[in-house]
Every structure is written in structure tokens, then in C-alpha cells.
Amino acid sequence: MINLKQLRAWTTVALLGLSSCAGYQRTDLYFGRDIPGGGTVTDQQWKNFSDSVISAYFPEGYTEWDAHGRWKDTETKQTITEPTKVVTFLGRKTRQRSAALDSITQCYLRRFRQQSVLRTDMKPKVKFIGNTP
Numbered sequence: 001m002i003n004l005k006q007l008r009a010w011t012t013v014a015l016l017g018l019s020s021c022a023g024y025q026r027t028d029l030y031f032g033r034d035i036p037g038g039g040t041v042t043d044q045q046w047k048n049f050s051d052s053v054i055s056a057y058f059p060e061g062y063t064e065w066d067a068h069g070r071w072k073d074t075e076t077k078q079t080i081t082e083p084t085k086v087v088t089f090l091g092r093k094t095r096q097r098s099a100a101l102d103s104i105t106q107c108y109l110r111r112f113r114q115q116s117v118l119r120t121d122m123k124p125k126v127k128f129i130g131n132t133p
Contacts, residue, residue, distance in 0.1 A: 024126045025093035027101055030118035031108055032069055034082040041112050046085055053107050054087060057100040063088045074115065090126070 033041040041049075054062060069084035091097055105117040 023092050024090060024124060025097070026122050026124045027089045028118075028120045029087045029089075029101065029105060030067070030069060030120075031085045031087070032071070032082045032114060032117075033084060033112075034080070036113050036115065040083065045112075049108065049111065050087075054104055057104055058089060058091075060091075062090075090124070093123075 031041075031046075033046070035041060050064065054064075064085055064087045067084040067086050068081060070079060070081050072078070073080050089097075089101065101119065105119065108114060108117055
């Protein structure tokens with residue numbers, strides 16, 4: 001049987017756990033790898049960008065994977081299919097975090113002469129699961 005003191009302790013732990021996950025934001029950045037005028041961002045170029053730029057802003061980590069993007073080119077009005085890197089970031093929603101994400105996209109735009117990078121932001125339901133003693 002749980003006494004009142006134990007119930008308060010468990011309630012406090014539960015509230016702290018909920019508040020620690022509050023305010024999280026998931027951001028996905030979609031980086032097209034075709035270079036206007038010809039060529040593609042190579043795997044090595046992407047690795048260098050990821051290691052030197054993305055990791056510098058988010059040393060705590062992120063997830064990246066390969067995708068195939070389709071979009072309508074604003075200049076030619078043609079539907080383009082291109083290899084794409086999607087990078088997912090999960091963290092507290094702050095101005096500094098948003099500015100870091102924008103800096104990453106601007107660096108990519110300049111380095112690889114891109115028209116745009118797609119950014120999506122959403123509020124996820126977050127739960128960290130770890131080993132229990």
C-alpha cells in the first residue's frame with residue numbers, strides 16, 4: 001500500500017518527467033543533392049558538410065537518411081526528381097536553435113548553389129525510454 005508521502009514523491013517525479021519533455025520540436029531539413037547547372041553533391045561532399053557544418057551546430061546529435069525528392073522547379077516549371085538527404089533534429093524550441101537551423105540551410109544554399117532547402121517544424125510527443133534499475 002502506498003502512503004501519502006510516497007504518492008507525493010511519485011507525483012513529483014511524474015510531473016518532472018512530463019515537464020522535461022515539454023516544449024520539444026522536431027525539425028526536418030530536406031537537402032536536394034542535384035547542383036543547378038550540372039552535377040550532384042557527392043557522398044563525400046555531403047559527409048564533409050554534415051561533419052563540418054551540421055555537427056558544429058548540433059554536436060548532441062541528429063538523424064539523417066537518404067530519400068528521393070520531387071518538386072517543381074520555379075524557373076523551368078518542370079517536375080524534378082533528385083536524390084535528397086533528410087536530416088531530423090529533436091530539441092527544445094528556442095530562438096538559438098531556430099537560428100542554427102537557418103544557418104545550416106544558408107550554408108548549404110551557398111556551398112552547393114541551391115534554390116532552396118525545405119524545412120518542416122512540428123511539435124512531437126516525446127518520450128525517452130531508458131533502462132530502469
